[in-house]
Amino acid sequence: MDRRKSIKTLLIGGVATTMLAEACVQTDNKKAEDKAGAEGAAAGTINRMKEEQENEKELKSKTFFSSHEMATITVLGDIIIPKDDTSGSASDAKVPDFIEFIVKDMPQHQTPLRGGLRWLDLESLKRFDKGFVDLNHDQQIRIVDDIAYPEIEYKENGRTVKKGHVKPGMEQGVAFFSLIRDLVATGFYTSEIGVKDVGYIGNVPNQWNGVPMDVLKQYNIAYSEKELKECVSFDKT
């Protein structure tokens, strides 16, 4: 969200107040002061205590993935989240950079990803005599099709239902692909492009006036008289 825009919305909305605008200006000043110091620059725009700043600096000073691994992550990311009519691709949203950071922050992801990427290259080598990034798109998809659909199990009316089928020998590939799909999806939908795509439109000053009328109607539901009487409401004029 553009913060300036949000302040504008706030003022137009008539919601209390100059206080938020004031607070934001103060934060801006503080940010400017922080930027003067090298540590502040490393900390970015988020409030950090001293120990967090040191941790962040240390994480950012390291590199985990090799350039070959990053190239593979980028190709896989764009297979999982390609560009479509609504939004861009995983690499447009800089998802590979997010994955590089998050494995340093959450070391439990390191071995499954490194080993999974190697598994993928070996599978590519076995089938097509080349590493995954050097395959043509059709070849890549032939491997992905074998690892993109895990088996699931759930209970329905007391009985266990199983869905999906994994080819014998592909289990480790499936586990790896499920993890990288989760990381790519979470990285994409928490990016500016992804938030817009999925349609989260909050995080702005607002006046909550209840569920919109057309939505209430759609679900055949209504506020009680008690609720309408006792809850806070705002004039939408």
Added chain:
Amino acid sequence: MGDQIQVKKQSKQYDAVIVGSGAGGGMAAYVLANAGLKVCLLEAGPMFDPKTDSNQLKNPWESPRRGASTKFRPFGDFDGCYWGWEIDGEPYTQAPGSNWEWWRARMLGGRTNHWGRISLRFGQKDFKRRSIDGLGDDWPIGYENIKPYYDKIDQLLGVFGTNEGLDNDPDGIFLPPPKPRLHELFIKKAAGSVGVPVIPSRLSILTKAINKERGQCFFCAQCGRSCKVYGDFSASSCLVIPALRTGNIDLVTNAMAREVLTNNEGQATGVSYISKDDLQEYQVSGRSVILAASACESARLMLNSKSNRHPNGLANSSDVVGRYLHDSTGADMGGIIPELFDRKRYNEDGVGGMHVYSPWWLDNKKLDFPRGYHIEYGGGFGMPLYGFNWGIEELNGRFRIKGKDKQPGGYGISLKEDYRFFFGSHVGMAGRGEAIARKENRCEIDPKVVDKYGIPVLKFDTRHSEYEIKQAKHMKETFAEILHAMGAVTTWGDDDGPQNNYGLHNPGNIIHEAGTVRMGSDPRGSALNEYSQAHECKNLFCVDGGPFVSQADKNITWTILALSMRTSEHIVDEMKKRNI
């Protein structure tokens, strides 16, 4: 090695030295400073002013980890609370079989930077539980003693809710609540159909302005990050920062209290602390000492303050300090509402937390466990953060998407469609109930372990009883019933059973620690009198969760505030009368 340790003694004599700046300490500082008393307020963490320091309105991509949690911020990168389950260099230990989880906030405002602003009064029954079910103990006071203080803090700090005339959930002086969100309307209907009442929640958030110092809520749903316009209650924004303007408080941040100092008569004379800034040792003197460091930290301080007059720790010849430690019970379940798939998008952030909740509604005489629980609800269009859309195979392999059956998992344009399809259809419920305060559940000083400041640390020894486990089982059954009634399909928390105590959280995990310095009329079974004043040290007080005899099925902050205000007014009176 030329550095020698020196103790720097401050010559200034304060009326009160307060340890901790959260709800209890913040309120004490506010009342005392406004009464003209001179206060030294020690806080173990740094300064924090929500106006300049809050992460409110940051977008997920402004965090390199997209809001994921770290040990520094267990509730996520944007959360308002510094530290949590572990602090570098400040360990705690467990007796075999014990698994207490200890939350520690280190910053101005303490744990009020973390909580969900749920602000519930205890009811008349909550002070007299032993008389009702024979378990635990009655408080030395009743609802009538606390009501005037609840009334005052409702008006001073602001809380929304509705007067429902319920038996054990007292009415208050409320601001109007926000209207329920869509999933909350679904919950209300479904829960009502199975006999679980759902009423507007009671949160200390300003849906209307109450004074010129604090702004009105603008519905960003981010109270957990702390509020730049002071639109919700935090001890920093609503108590300490305004109280600093009296000029009567010397606030010392990064001051880790080591010991309460006493004289030959056994009276408190001040507090010694180590400064985390310069690692020097300091002493401050006061006519009174008020502990508000959290139930367990206050007990730790008392146990670490041994002297000839107090050989078992300060004011502890009863040996109750550290005992009767208890937390709220907790168990949770979640699901997805197929009717809400592919929802129309709009901004439904609302306030930071649920707009409706369920107070305890049953009669324990007809149940196999004592004490009740309330239910908190979640769901809807939340801000996407780390973990968002995790495990899509569990959904897209199970539910038809726009009329199509799909294989679990997948990739590509079809997958993007699935993520959009399920957004905003999740719902969750959390039971938070009352555990029995038992003497055996305790924290004590570990004789072998110190923290990096050389202060002996706490060792925990706590266990759930059958009562708490049966309560969790009941929670789970209730949640499943409500979810089923609303046409939801459970997606997590539905495979618990006797093997894991029905998903009952470890004690401490709900972050409502209480009971370690309990009050009572009999000095043999309590550390404090009804004014939270130590029986054996008249100028020592404790105003956090420590004095609680029992903690009800209600979050304890509002009662910490009310009790602290009552104690603080008592201190002002006693000082006027020269009794302290």
